[in-house]
Amino acid sequence: MKASRNNYTRYLLPDKMTKKHFMDTLQKCFTINMFETTSETFSILDSFECGLYNQRMMAVRHENNNISLWNEDDLLDPELSLDIENTTVHSRFWWDFPDSSAKEILKDILDLRALSPIYKGLLKTEQFNFQNEEGKILVFCQLISISEPATPRTPVMRQAKLIPVTGYMKEYRQAEELLKELGGFEATLPPLDSLLGAIGVLPQPYTVKPKLNLSASMTARAAANSIILTMMEKQRLTEDGIIDDIDTEFLHHYRVAIRMTRAAIAQLKDVFPEQDVEMLKNRFGALARKTNLLRDLDVFILDKKRYMNLLPESLRSGLSPMFDDFEKSRTSEVKKIARWLSGKTYKNEMTELEALFEHGYSALETEWSEKPTIDLAVNKIQKRYRKIQKAAAKITSDTPDEAIHDIRINCKKLRYLLYFFGSMFKKKQVKVVINHLKSLQDTLGVFNDLTVQGEFLGNYLYELEHKPKKDIMLIASLGGLISSLYSMQRLERDNCIVELAIFSNAENRQLFKETFIQPKEKNMESEK
Amino acid sequence: MKIVASYSIKGGVGKTAASVNLAYAAAKAGNETLLVDLDPQGASSFYFRIGARKKENTGNFFSKKHRLLKHIKGSNYKQLDILPANLSFRNFDIMLNNMSKSKKRLKEMLSSLKNEYDLIILDCPPNLNLLSENVFNAADLVLVPVIPTTLSERTFEQLLTFFDRNDYKKKKIRPFFSMAQGKNKLHHQTIKDMEKKYPVFLKSVIAFSADIERMGIHREPVLAYASQKNHVQSYRTLFNEIVNIL
Numbered sequence: 001m002k003a004s005r006n007n008y009t010r011y012l013l014p015d016k017m018t019k020k021h022f023m024d025t026l027q028k029c030f031t032i033n034m035f036e037t038t039s040e041t042f043s044i045l046d047s048f049e050c051g052l053y054n055q056r057m058m059a060v061r062h063e064n065n066n067i068s069l070w071n072e073d074d075l076l077d078p079e080l081s082l083d084i085e086n087t088t089v090h091s092r093f094w095w096d097f098p099d100s101s102a103k104e105i106l107k108d109i110l111d112l113r114a115l116s117p118i119y120k121g122l123l124k125t126e127q128f129n130f131q132n133e134e135g136k137i138l139v140f141c142q143l144i145s146i147s148e149p150a151t152p153r154t155p156v157m158r159q160a161k162l163i164p165v166t167g168y169m170k171e172y173r174q175a176e177e178l179l180k181e182l183g184g185f186e187a188t189l190p191p192l193d194s195l196l197g198a199i200g201v202l203p204q205p206y207t208v209k210p211k212l213n214l215s216a217s218m219t220a221r222a223a224a225n226s227i228i229l230t231m232m233e234k235q236r237l238t239e240d241g242i243i244d245d246i247d248t249e250f251l252h253h254y255r256v257a258i259r260m261t262r263a264a265i266a267q268l269k270d271v272f273p274e275q276d277v278e279m280l281k282n283r284f285g286a287l288a289r290k291t292n293l294l295r296d297l298d299v300f301i302l303d304k305k306r307y308m309n310l311l312p313e314s315l316r317s318g319l320s321p322m323f324d325d326f327e328k329s330r331t332s333e334v335k336k337i338a339r340w341l342s343g344k345t346y347k348n349e350m351t352e353l354e355a356l357f358e359h360g361y362s363a364l365e366t367e368w369s370e371k372p373t374i375d376l377a378v379n380k381i382q383k384r385y386r387k388i389q390k391a392a393a394k395i396t397s398d399t400p401d402e403a404i405h406d407i408r409i410n411c412k413k414l415r416y417l418l419y420f421f422g423s424m425f426k427k428k429q430v431k432v433v434i435n436h437l438k439s440l441q442d443t444l445g446v447f448n449d450l451t452v453q454g455e456f457l458g459n460y461l462y463e464l465e466h467k468p469k470k471d472i473m474l475i476a477s478l479g480g481l482i483s484s485l486y487s488m489q490r491l492e493r494d495n496c497i498v499e500l501a502i503f504s505n506a507e508n509r510q511l512f513k514e515t516f517i518q519p520k521e522k523n524m525e526s527e528k
Numbered sequence: 529m530k531i532v533a534s535y536s537i538k539g540g541v542g543k544t545a546a547s548v549n550l551a552y553a554a555a556k557a558g559n560e561t562l563l564v565d566l567d568p569q570g571a572s573s574f575y576f577r578i579g580a581r582k583k584e585n586t587g588n589f590f591s592k593k594h595r596l597l598k599h600i601k602g603s604n605y606k607q608l609d610i611l612p613a614n615l616s617f618r619n620f621d622i623m624l625n626n627m628s629k630s631k632k633r634l635k636e637m638l639s640s641l642k643n644e645y646d647l648i649i650l651d652c653p654p655n656l657n658l659l660s661e662n663v664f665n666a667a668d669l670v671l672v673p674v675i676p677t678t679l680s681e682r683t684f685e686q687l688l689t690f691f692d693r694n695d696y697k698k699k700k701i702r703p704f705f706s707m708a709q710g711k712n713k714l715h716h717q718t719i720k721d722m723e724k725k726y727p728v729f730l731k732s733v734i735a736f737s738a739d740i741e742r743m744g745i746h747r748e749p750v751l752a753y754a755s756q757k758n759h760v761q762s763y764r765t766l767f768n769e770i771v772n773i774l
Contacts, residue, residue, distance in 0.1 A: 001560065001562075001597075001600060001602075001609055001644045001645070002560050002643065002644050002645070129604075134577045134579075134747070135577050135604075135747065136576075136577035136578060136604065137602075137603075137604045164602075165601070165602035166600055166601060166602035166609050167598075167599070167600055167601030167602055167609075168601065168602065
């Protein structure tokens with residue numbers, strides 16, 4: 001019966017329970033038929049962002065390297081998994097997997113992220129039928145045990161899932177009672193959490209976007225310190241992933257975190273002693289610059305397919321030597337960055353920087369340092385928006401590209417201000433503003449990427465000129481690619497102008513005026 | 529939801545064997561399936577190791593959905609449920625007689641299950657009475673096992689005549705040969721003649737086999753314990769033929 005699906009209860013059983021005890025107890029009422037049992041080493045996989053956990057799914061890599069994917073309700077049920085076969089231990093990205101429905105799901109969830117093990121252990125699943133003397137199945141039971149490889153005999157988790165058979169509710173209750181008699185208790189947490197909790201895995205989803213709940217009345221200096229420390233922590237969390245070269249998102253987020261720290265320093269400069277602002281910006285800037293080349297290479301390599309598709313078939317293979325070059329440079333660059341990140345110099349620098357902000361930065365007061373944060377927030381957000389709006393008003397088809405890039409940078413600064421201070425204003429309106437801004441930034445971002453990529457390839461071409469051996473096909477392909485990127489960039493520029501006009505129209509001006517204001521105390525509270 | 533009846537006026541022609549194995553094949557193919565054992569002897573319930581229900585007031589059987597749901601039992605196979613036989617089914621006729629719309633009661637009752645099942649298979653008792661008429665109204669397809677003998681041919685003709693006289697849709701009737709013996713010349717000839725005369729015969733022929741006979745010992749559909757054998761496979765091809773018709 002369709003309605004009977006997913007009716008089941010889970011019981012956590014005591015670790016010390018023996019199989020004999022289990023069988024003896026259940027045999028009081030049932031004939032037990034064990035029809036399947038598997039035992040293997042396995043690992044639970046997820047991305048650094050806990051993408052699967054967030055989607056209430058679980059992935060497991062089996063001993064034979066195949067991967068199984070489950071929805072929360074079907075966890076570890078061998079009959080209900082979506083499987084990916086023919087994989088190796090090196091298959092970590094969705095694009096590494098052969099076509100399957102599981103691959104499609106992973107594609108949406110993982111995007112550029114790699115799957116990594118978050119737990120390794122031994123998994124044993126046993127399936128039982130509880131029957132009557134006539135061999136009629138009355139209750140299905142799945143026993144799942146997970147143990148540490150070092151102590152295979154004492155599981156860290158043992159869970160029985162009882163699945164009812166339509167029309168045999170009385171027997172089902174009987175089985176439940178017997179499990180309780182064994183010392184089992186019903187798992188009340190959602191299946192995924194109770195399983196992960198029992199084996200001591202606590203997923204901590206990572207996102208580079210800060211969740212800051214700064215209070216409007218705290219001092220501006222304290223707010224700035226808190227923002228910077230939060231971003232530095234996010235930066236540090238990505239280091240291991242970069243060193244182990246898990247996926248390219250670690251470096252990307254490393255850089256975003258630094259960018260936000262620098263934005264906080266630059267935009268909130270009035271809270272710091274004047275002579276320190278440049279110094280701080282430079283120190284963080286130096287960290288980011290170290291990784292510029294690796295990031296550029298990552299972006300190109302990730303986009304390889306797209307570049308190939310921009311060219312006619314005959315020119316595609318011409319690009320291969322360039323990508324081979326990129327791969328080679330990337331390999332050495334990853335090593336270089338990993339050495340640097342694990343090195344003393346870097347670690348000392350980070351410790352020093354962290355210490356600066358942990359202790360309230362400086363005793364030296366500035367004009368803004370002791371004012372309430374809300375004053376600083378309103379002032380900075382309004383100023384930044386006016387700046388964008390004024391610049392946008394001047395844009396025509398003749399405006400040089402640089403002016404558009406400047407606006408893009410200003411939009412980014414505004415976006416960061418909203419990340420930092422957004423929680424102090426009315427939630428709904430801030431969301432509208434962010435959506436508008438996001439759409440504008442997306443367009444500006446595409447325009448910028450096309451420009452940067454065109455320049456990067458232009459430089460690569462220029463360097464080829466000085467090499468003794470020239471590969472004509474590569475040069476032709478590069479030419480094709482650069483001109484293709486250029487015409488796309490021109491088209492995108494027009495889109496930018498349209499989006500900018502929308503963002504600075506009367507309606508949006510009004511929205512900013514109304515949203516980012518000093519709230520009256522009472523209103524503030526009720527809105528929250 | 530589709531309803532298929534396994535029906536014949538004559539007894540011992542392989543109705544229950546067909547019901548049980550078609551239900552099994554349907555569930556295996558991913559259909560949420562209910563086998564309704566309308567035969568008070570409860571043979572199909574027995575094959576699924578389910579005892580007959582205690583005698584009770586059958587009046588509820590035709591009137592209340594929740595009463596009906598309470599009697600459904602899961603089988604040993606996924607997606608396959610059984611509504612077991614009830615000894616009081618013997619009195620269906622008398623009971624139906626006393627009800628309004630007495631020929632459409634079964635149809636109404638089963639349609640209340642349309643969200644629960646993709647396919648309902650009715651294993652019918654060998655009669656031609658008010659319950660049978662309920663079956664003819666309810667079923668999208670009336671599957672008739674015919675042993676290739678003269679006597680069976682006669683009962684099949686009786687059924688056609690009954691449909692004609694009572695304005696039932698004859699298109700619903702799809703016979704197939706059952707318990708056919710490969711070495712029996714008379715069987716061969718009858719199959720040839722009848723197929724010519726009645727093009728509605730399904731192509732699948734279920735042969736007489738000891739494996740099928742042994743269902744009573746195994747208490748399982750023959751497809752579950754001897755699925756590799758050719759004469760057993762024909763239940764699966766029969767199911768595929770039915771799917772194409774539905």
